[in-house]
Amino acid sequence: MAKKKFGQNFLINENLCEEILKYEKINNNNILEVGSGNLALTTKIINKNPKKFFSLEIDDDLIEKHKNSLISKYIYKGDALNINELDLFDKDKFSIISNLPFNISSKLLIKWLRLQNDYRCIQSMTLMFQKELADRILAKENEKKYGRITVLVNAFFALSKIVEVNKKDFYPRPKVDATVIKFSSLKKNKIKKENFQKLEKITFSFFNERRKKNINKIKKIFSKEQIRKEELDKYFSLRPENLNPNIYYLFSEII
Numbered sequence: 001m002a003k004k005k006f007g008q009n010f011l012i013n014e015n016l017c018e019e020i021l022k023y024e025k026i027n028n029n030n031i032l033e034v035g036s037g038n039l040a041l042t043t044k045i046i047n048k049n050p051k052k053f054f055s056l057e058i059d060d061d062l063i064e065k066h067k068n069s070l071i072s073k074y075i076y077k078g079d080a081l082n083i084n085e086l087d088l089f090d091k092d093k094f095s096i097i098s099n100l101p102f103n104i105s106s107k108l109l110i111k112w113l114r115l116q117n118d119y120r121c122i123q124s125m126t127l128m129f130q131k132e133l134a135d136r137i138l139a140k141e142n143e144k145k146y147g148r149i150t151v152l153v154n155a156f157f158a159l160s161k162i163v164e165v166n167k168k169d170f171y172p173r174p175k176v177d178a179t180v181i182k183f184s185s186l187k188k189n190k191i192k193k194e195n196f197q198k199l200e201k202i203t204f205s206f207f208n209e210r211r212k213k214n215i216n217k218i219k220k221i222f223s224k225e226q227i228r229k230e231e232l233d234k235y236f237s238l239r240p241e242n243l244n245p246n247i248y249y250l251f252s253e254i255i
Helices: 014-021 042-047 060-065 070-074 102-119 131-138 148-154 193-207 215-221 224-230 245-254
Strands: 030-034 052-057 075-077 094-099 122-130 157-165 178-185
Touching: 014 042, 014 122, 014 157, 030 042, 042 052, 042 070, 052 070, 060 075, 070 075, 102 122, 102 131, 102 148, 102 193, 122 131, 122 157, 131 148, 131 157, 131 178, 148 157, 148 193, 148 245, 193 215, 193 245, 224 245
Parallel strands: 030 052, 030 094, 052 075, 094 122
Antiparallel strands: 122 178, 157 178
């Protein structure tokens, strides 16, 4: 039985599982899955012969349920928020495929962005999110849903929407639909490693009051000399969603 505390909503549409996996190169690649659940994705990943595969599972009951199956050797007990992915794959690069637990999906994404910033170890990710969060991730500048997570993600990955998933394709049925997104690692990160923490702080400051114009935010973060030299006053009358990600990456360079 699915447990609410773990954000479990098991995918029950077999065709969708195939659709999700066809966008990832699995054969002879390192693959991480978060949440083995009902094994809907797990068994299909194994059948595609990954080089090394771990399916992280925090639920002791599910681990016990599968302990006598051949799949048990791939199931690794652990909390995805605290696990060291680099240790699992001996510092080698890996990809992530997951119907993410909805209750921690944004935290996991931020964790993996920090990991990518520090080590560039993630080749790609195919992840399922609640539709609302997915819309924010995929948003473009000047759109209402464009925000902090959009800017952070675009520093490391090119994004594409794979498929929208109806809530009836899960058990138990969640209250909202979902969306699967493919994250393809950029050949080069758009920010320097030492600037990511600055970018996190800057985007938090800007989007925490997203309806207010940028003038006070810019004056608070940057010196008068920085504003003059970089001509930041041209952004004063705009709002946070009017600045494309590259401007925020510039801000992280200046500060």
